[in-house]
Amino acid sequence: MKLLLDEDEALNPMLSVANLVDVFLVVIAALLIAIAQNPLNPFVAENVTVIKNAGKANMEMIIKEGEKIEHYKSNGEIGQGEGMRAGVAYRMKDGSMIYVPENKKE
Numbered sequence: 001m002k003l004l005l006d007e008d009e010a011l012n013p014m015l016s017v018a019n020l021v022d023v024f025l026v027v028i029a030a031l032l033i034a035i036a037q038n039p040l041n042p043f044v045a046e047n048v049t050v051i052k053n054a055g056k057a058n059m060e061m062i063i064k065e066g067e068k069i070e071h072y073k074s075n076g077e078i079g080q081g082e083g084m085r086a087g088v089a090y091r092m093k094d095g096s097m098i099y100v101p102e103n104k105k106e
Contacts, residue, residue: 052060057076062069087101 046066048062048064050062052062057074059074061072063072064070085102087099090098090100092098
């Protein structure tokens with residue numbers, strides 16, 4: 001005794017193609033999950049700083065702190081900041097650094 005469902009599959013080959021599509025969707029979903037949980041993924045960590053093209057005119061920085069992600073692009077110019085001189089740093093012969101603070105009172 002043949003089932004009605006068996007006859008439909010024999011007459012309509014598109015049913016087997018639909019099953020193949022389902023199998024491929026499951027395989028793709030498994031691959032995406034494996035990639036997302038990769039321990040080499042730098043964005044898995046809580047706090048991350050990524051620098052692309054370091055020292056070049058097109059340098060970029062991506063900073064992730066918790067859920068917050070900031071993206072900075074260099075415009076190729078040397079930046080300036082606000083502040084004042086706080087002291088002097090000296091490099092010794094052995095490669096160590098010594099910082100000498102200034103005692104200026106303003």
